[in-house]
Amino acid sequence: MTKNNNSALIRRDNNSLARRIDPTEKRVTPAADVFETPEAFVLRVDMPGVDRDSIRVTADSARLEISGKAGTLHADTANVLFTEIVKKSYYRVFNLTSGLAADRVEAEFENGVLIVVIPKSEQRKTKTIPIR
Amino acid sequence: MALIRWNPARESSNLPSELWNIERDFNRLFEGFFRGGMQDDGSFGLSVWSPAVDIAEKENEYVVKAELPGVNKEDVKITLESNILTIRGEKRQEKDVKEDDYRRMERMYGSFQRSFTLPTTVKSDSIDASYKDGILTVTMPKAEEAKPKHIEVKVK
Numbered sequence: 064m065t066k067n068n069n070s071a072l073i074r075r076d077n078n079s080l081a082r083r084i085d086p087t088e089k090r091v092t093p094a095a096d097v098f099e100t101p102e103a104f105v106l107r108v109d110m111p112g113v114d115r116d117s118i119r120v121t122a123d124s125a126r127l128e129i130s131g132k133a134g135t136l137h138a139d140t141a142n143v144l145f146t147e148i149v150k151k152s153y154y155r156v157f158n159l160t161s162g163l164a165a166d167r168v169e170a171e172f173e174n175g176v177l178i179v180v181i182p183k184s185e186q187r188k189t190k191t192i193p194i195r
Numbered sequence: 196m197a198l199i200r201w202n203p204a205r206e207s208s209n210l211p212s213e214l215w216n217i218e219r220d221f222n223r224l225f226e227g228f229f230r231g232g233m234q235d236d237g238s239f240g241l242s243v244w245s246p247a248v249d250i251a252e253k254e255n256e257y258v259v260k261a262e263l264p265g266v267n268k269e270d271v272k273i274t275l276e277s278n279i280l281t282i283r284g285e286k287r288q289e290k291d292v293k294e295d296d297y298r299r300m301e302r303m304y305g306s307f308q309r310s311f312t313l314p315t316t317v318k319s320d321s322i323d324a325s326y327k328d329g330i331l332t333v334t335m336p337k338a339e340e341a342k343p344k345h346i347e348v349k350v351k
Contacts, residue, residue, distance in 0.1 A: 111329030175329010
């Protein structure tokens with residue numbers, strides 16, 4: 064009985080160590096589409112399987128930083144037969160040009176895609192000039 | 196500007212995993228080159244891109260997960276034919292954006308297809324599929340005869 068308890072303790076310790084360092088977690092640059100509208104720049108970033116709570120979007124006048132962690136896919140009891148989806152940590156930085164309002168950036172996460180809208184400042188907006 | 200294939204492995208600084216990634220990316224390169232090529236069941240699939248898939252086995256069911264970010268549920272078709280599971284569909288480009296307005300296009304679009312031969316028979320009428328946060332999860336309960344049976348061995 065005592066022998067079983069010891070091995071369980073060791074197993075638990077090993078697990079917690081692994082969780083802290085987690086060499087299996089891989090830093091990945093997510094694919095992003097960028098398009099421009101008259102009022103803003105819009106980013107669509109593929110981040111499937113990411114925990115909503117782990118998503119961080121920070122912006123200042125020079126750069127936009129996006130990060131998120133894709134959590135564990137399988138239950139501990141499952142036997143994984145075939146795996147291509149690695150446990151990963153998404154991270155990407157976009158350098159922002161001038162004339163973008165970093166303080167009015169909006170982001171939403173839908174169907175595994177992070178959509179970030181970076182509005183242009185008044186001067187940067189495309190204005191259609193009427194011909195007299 | 197030269198078009199280079201987007202490679203997430205390039206960003207990682209972990210040397211051993213990078214070597215492992217090179218092999219995987221090599222395979223992916225050939226996969227894309229033959230436009231889908233040979234699927235696991237031996238058939239040829241027509242696909243533009245290939246979603247990453249995981250298959251796990253639990254005691255009474257199989258769970259297949261596929262990375263399908265930005266795909267509409269209506270555009271995914273799951274079929275099971277004599278133990279071969281096929282996940283196919285299309286990732287559509289958002290219609291509200293004109294091609295001229297794109298400044299960068301890295302995400303993969305178009306049709307995809309993956310097929311897998313399952314090790315044992317499954318109950319085809321109780322397959323469940325759900326889609327959340329870009330991950331498609333297909334759960335297939337094993338058929339009665341395929342479930343592991345616990346045999347008690349009495350020692351005389």
